[in-house]
Amino acid sequence: MTTHESNPTTRSEEGLLALHQLVKHFDISGGLLDQLRFENGRLTRHRTTVKAVNNVSFTIAPGETFSVVGESGCGKSTLARTTLGIYPPNRGQILYRGERIDNKNAQQMLPYRRKMQMIFQDPYASLNPRKTVMQTLEEPVVFHNPSISSNQVKERVAEVMSQVGVDPKWAGRYPHEFSGGQRQRISIARALMVDPEFIVADEPVSALDVSIQAQILNLLMDAQTQRGLTYMFITHDLSVVQHISTRVAVMYLGTLCELSPARTLFQNPRHPYTQALLSAIPKLGHRKSDHIKLKGEVPTPIHLPSGCVFHGRCVHADRRCAEEPPKTRSVENGVVVACHGVEEGRL
Numbered sequence: 001m002t003t004h005e006s007n008p009t010t011r012s013e014e015g016l017l018a019l020h021q022l023v024k025h026f027d028i029s030g031g032l033l034d035q036l037r038f039e040n041g042r043l044t045r046h047r048t049t050v051k052a053v054n055n056v057s058f059t060i061a062p063g064e065t066f067s068v069v070g071e072s073g074c075g076k077s078t079l080a081r082t083t084l085g086i087y088p089p090n091r092g093q094i095l096y097r098g099e100r101i102d103n104k105n106a107q108q109m110l111p112y113r114r115k116m117q118m119i120f121q122d123p124y125a126s127l128n129p130r131k132t133v134m135q136t137l138e139e140p141v142v143f144h145n146p147s148i149s150s151n152q153v154k155e156r157v158a159e160v161m162s163q164v165g166v167d168p169k170w171a172g173r174y175p176h177e178f179s180g181g182q183r184q185r186i187s188i189a190r191a192l193m194v195d196p197e198f199i200v201a202d203e204p205v206s207a208l209d210v211s212i213q214a215q216i217l218n219l220l221m222d223a224q225t226q227r228g229l230t231y232m233f234i235t236h237d238l239s240v241v242q243h244i245s246t247r248v249a250v251m252y253l254g255t256l257c258e259l260s261p262a263r264t265l266f267q268n269p270r271h272p273y274t275q276a277l278l279s280a281i282p283k284l285g286h287r288k289s290d291h292i293k294l295k296g297e298v299p300t301p302i303h304l305p306s307g308c309v310f311h312g313r314c315v316h317a318d319r320r321c322a323e324e325p326p327k328t329r330s331v332e333n334g335v336v337v338a339c340h341g342v343e344e345g346r347l
Contacts, residue, residue: 015059016198016230017083022092024053024075024082028302051301052078054254055092057328062197064246065224065231067262069238069277073301075254076234077121080200083232084116085109096198114144117191121203123183127175133186134171137161140193156193163226164189164219181212188219195227202234217244238281242266247334250274253301253309256328259336270337272314272347308340316341 029035029047037044052075060066068076081087083094085101094102101112120126127136137157141148158168164185175183184204191199201220205213221244223229235241241248245262250271258271269275276292294313299305305312311321318340326338341347 016062016097017232018059018093018095018098019083020057020093020095022053022056022079022082022094023090024078024087025090026050026052048302051304052254053082053089054304056251056254056256057092058249058256058259060198060230060232061246062230063224063228065233065244067233067235067241067245067248068251069235069241069248070251071236071277071298073253073298074251075301076236076251077202078254079251080118080202080232080234084118084200085112086118110144114194115197117194117196117199119184119187119191119199119201119204122207123180123187124175126187127183127190129175132172132174133157133161133166136175136186137171137190137193140190144194160189160192161186163192163223165215180208181215184208184212184216185219188216188223192223192227196229198230198232200232200234203236205240206235206237213240220244238277250277253299253304255309255338256336257310257338259328261334264333264335270331270335270342270347271339272316272341273310308338316347 027047027049029049032045035045035047037046054075056079058066068079070076078087082089085094089102092102093100096112096116101109104112131139134154134157137160138153141153141156157171161168161171166182166185166189170178175186178186184207188204204220205216208216217240220231224231231244233241233244242262248260248262248265249256250258250265250273252273258265258269258274260270265274266278269278272292276294279292292315295315296313299309299312305322307320307322307324308314308317308326311317314321320340324340326340326343328336328338329343330336331342339347
């Protein structure tokens with residue numbers, strides 16, 4: 001097998017959204033007194049940094065569902081919020097339709113706020129309990145369209161509520177008067193109110209019952225077909241990923257391990273971490289011994305391991321893995337992997 005080094009993005013003008021070497025770290029050092037330490041008889045100052053996202057690059061094409069997966073704490077949600085500008089990146093670039101947006105101020109970002117929306121994991125926490133559904137849904141429309149009439153706003157709210165399966169007659173109710181599934185439909189309606197092009201869905205079904213999950217997923221897919229939406233779907237549920245995704249990015253400790261078309265990923269995972277994740281999916285007729293058991297403990301993002309961040313838990317790791325961080329490399333069929341073993345042909 002031959003591989004060649006590659007940036008896991010296509011040209012930015014060919015994608016709707018492109019991330020280039022994105023980095024997001026959080027300083028959790030606290031105040032000055034919290035940072036002071038006595039070492040060898042001297043007073044020193046220490047800063048503590050959580051390295052949540054580390055040099056992540058990819059491009060999302062118009063109309064696709066791009067899923068980001070990985071275990072809890074791998075940086076999925078931080079990546080989503082940084083992509084939309086909720087968190088400013090420490091380094092790297094974010095481009096929307098070829099134009100850089102990570103360096104824009106709040107006023108300059110307003111045109112992009114209409115195009116880029118987010119659906120949060122907990123619908124109850126993301127809805128204002130003191131506002132009715134009507135007030136919640138009309139707010140973004142009025143903000144971005146100051147000249148719109150009140151009748152037009154009400155018609156718009158009723159139209160979108162009907163599209164997401166919520167009776168427009170309930171627009172005067174408050175969030176606590178709805179079930180979890182209905183609240184998530186309202187959250188989706190809020191995202192759709194301004195006719196966006198790109199939606200980040202941060203685990204939108206993880207807090208819902210399985211039967212309701214299917215309804216919400218079908219609703220998202222129908223909305224994508226009707227409106228030509230592009231999704232960045234954050235989840236840890238691999239069955240959901242397999243059902244809805246065009247391409248999948250696998251993250252571990254804030255690092256991109258593998259990027260692949262969804263069908264290829266589930267048929268032939270290349271990175272050892274991806275193989276371990278997929279082996280954990282329960283399958284009828286498969287023995288328990290088919291599961292790949294990772295060794296060791298998950299490292300902390302405060303003190304990332306040297307070399308490959310996964311080497312301490314990987315059964316295929318060697319000395320090079322412990323010393324040299326792997327670079328992302330293109331493999332056949334649009335697969336991108338960051339693994340020395342794949343590069344060397346050992347895996």
